[in-house]
Amino acid sequence: MKGYTPDGRIHMPELPWRVVQEGDRVELRAPKPGYLRDLPPPGARVGPKDACGVLEVLGRAHRLRIPEGAAGFLAPARPDGIVLARTPVAFDEPVLLLEAGAEAE
Numbered sequence: 001m002k003g004y005t006p007d008g009r010i011h012m013p014e015l016p017w018r019v020v021q022e023g024d025r026v027e028l029r030a031p032k033p034g035y036l037r038d039l040p041p042p043g044a045r046v047g048p049k050d051a052c053g054v055l056e057v058l059g060r061a062h063r064l065r066i067p068e069g070a071a072g073f074l075a076p077a078r079p080d081g082i083v084l085a086r087t088p089v090a091f092d093e094p095v096l097l098l099e100a101g102a103e104a105e
Contacts, residue, residue: 015055016067018092026070026098027077030089032057037086039096040074046098047071055089072098 018029030036034057046052046066052074053064077094089095 012054012061012063014065015062016065017052017070017096019067019070019098020094024100026072027094028052028066028070028096028098030055030091030093030095031064032062033091034058034062034089035086036089036095042075044074045072046074052096056086070098072100075099 015031018031020027020029032055034055037054037056039053040046048066048068048070050066051063052066055062055064075097077097087095
């Protein structure tokens with residue numbers, strides 16, 4: 001989602017998602033503990049350097065970016081598929097899956 005700015009702020013600290021690949025499974029994991037919000041909808045295509053959610057850490061919002069070499073269609077990592085509007089996450093907790101079908105740009 002090129003140019004996606006979840007809450008409209010132009011200048012915001014940024015963090016890259018932690019990417020873990022196990023076989024064909026590519027997970028986006030929380031880079032720090034905090035509250036996750038403003039995720040793109042399931043099925044959205046993302047690629048390197050795309051904005052993909054916001055992580056609130058100790059009351060400060062950080063825009064999350066897809067790191068180089070990662071691309072795909074988003075799917076929830078939780079088996080029940082539930083993603084809350086403001087979800088608490090722990091460090092390295094799986095949040096999203098990148099499904100094949102989108103090549104890295």
